Amino acid sequence: MARKTLRLFAALSVASAVLLAAAGPAWAAGETIGGCVIAQVHYAEEEYGSLSAVEADEKAFKSFEEDLEGCVEAPSPILPELDEIIWGGLAFLILFAFMWWKGFPAVKRAMDARSEKIRADLDAADSAKADAMRTKSEYEAQLADAKTAAAAIIDEARGQADQLRQDLQARAEADIAEQRTRAAADIESSRRQAIDDLRTEVAAIAVGAAERVVGASLDADVHRSLIDGYIDDVAGSGSNGDGS
Amino acid sequence: MADQPVSDRIGGYADAVLAVARAEGAQAEVESELARFAEALRSSDELQSTLADSVIDVERRLQITEDLLGGKALPATAALVSLVVGAGRGGELVEIIDAAIDRAAAGRNRRVARVRSAVELTGEQRSRLVEAIKASAGLDVEIQAIVDPSVVGGVVTEIGDDVIDGSVRSRLQQMRSGLG
Structure with a gap:
């Protein structure tokens, strides 16, 4: 609908421009005041025989006077002459037909191409937006996974640290106990x-x-x-290697 | 020259000493004098170490043996001691003399009983002791009497590896062990 209105508005604009362009020359090409007067004079002499006869006839003179005033009367700035309208309208129709035949399809193709390009751009934008949204979702999912993994790693590290601390404490206590035992044994x-x-x-x-x-x-x-007792x-005893 | 086992070397020197003593025809006297010299060595660690010290010149060590035995013992005895010391075996002189005496007694089908006492045994005590050993152990022995003040009192008899200790020293040691 909007495309049809746009197309009609474009056609009317082109036709008005052609009409205005054709009207000027037509108006400029009309008869002059002198010619008009001469024609009125000729017309009066043929009608009444001579200008004196026109002057004698009050009614004819009044009509002749109005005709002469008509010659000096300025043309209408709005309404062109009829021949100008005909020529202008003809030119308009020719130009309109030419425009309808050649210009309008070109404009239509250009508009269609433009529309198609806009549609394609919009589709591409939609696709890019969808991709961006999908990427965003994936990123958010990865971020969530990373946060979960980081939390797990932190928990594991905390657990290992606690275990290590407990081991070190137990080992230190065992060492202390061993040192105490050893010190007691040494003492x-x-x-x-x-x-x-x-x-x-x-x-x-x-x-x-x-x-x-x-x-x-x-x-x-x-x-x-002592020696005698030994002997x-x-x-009195056997030789067992351990005498007394 | 490769070193021989100590026992073989001592046996070899002992056989040589006995052979010389027999050749000189004074075996009994040589044995007696060697036994007394061995007793003197046992009682003096300084004398033993001096005769065994290779740092001291051999001439000096031979001069010491000459000073100790010259004119007081048979020339054969002095020569045998000088032979051993001159060969650089002064540290084994006591063992060589003991081995020679043991082999000489063995040649007479007897064994040597080394009897240590704080005072010298009388002839009667020696005879009784020989009889007592024969009666108790069934051995014919020759007494080699050694005066050893460290015995304090009583007697210690060694026959080979067998020891019959009836000394006051051993009893004091037993008391020391009991107290310690």
């Missing part, structure tokens, strides 16, 4: 070693004192008695 070992050393030292001192006392108290009779023991 106990050192205490026992000190007691053993003290006991050995005391024994050495006691035995040393005993040796000195025994050595000082062993005279020749005691030595002889008697050897004679």
Whole structure:
């Protein structure tokens, strides 16, 4: 509908332009005032025989006077002469037909092409919009997946960190307990070693004192008695490699 | 020259010492003097280390043995000790002498009983001890008496690897072990 109105408006515009262009020359090509006067004079002389006769006849003179005034009367700025209308209308029809035959299909094709291009652009825009929406959806889905994965990774990392912290704490506690146990064992070992050393030292001192006392108290009779007793023991016992 | 096993080397030197002693016709005296010299070495770690020290010149070590044995022992005894020390075996001299005495006794179908005591055994005590060992172990032994003050009192008898310890020292050690 809009396309038809546009087409009619275009045709009328072209026809008006052609009419206005043709009317000017037609009007400019009309008879002059002098010619008109001469023609009226000739017409009056033929009608009444002479200009004096016209002048004598008041009615004829009045009519002749109106005709002359008609010659000097300016043409209508709106209504052209009839021949101009005919020629203009003919030119309009020719031009209109030519335009209907050649111009209108070209304009129609151009308009159709333009419409098709606009439609194609709109379709492309729709397609691009759909693609953009699909891409946006995919992006949002990927973003959601990424957020989910990130949350899972964070949770896993947090869990691993907690586990690692618990392991380290347990290991540290175990190390502390082991060190305490070891320290206690070392202390106990050192205490026992000190007691053993003290006991050995005391024994050495006691035995040393005993040796000195025994050595000082062993005279020749005691030595002889010890040797004789030894010989008697050897004679009275078997040789088992561990005599006393 | 490859080193021989220590036991083979000591046995070889012991056989040589015995052969020289027999050749000199004074085996018993040489054995006795060697036994006393071995006893002197056992009682002096400094003397043992000096004769075994390869850093000290051999002439110096031989001079020491000459100073110890010269005029106090048979020339054969001194020569045998010098032979071993001059060969650089001063550190094994005690073992060589013991091996020679053991082999000499074995040649007489006897074994050597090394008897350590704080005081010297009398002849009667030696005889009784020989009889006592024969009665208890069924062995004919020769007594090699060693005076060792570290025994304190009593006697320690070694026959090969067998030890019959009746010393005061061992009893004091037992007491030390009991206290420690």
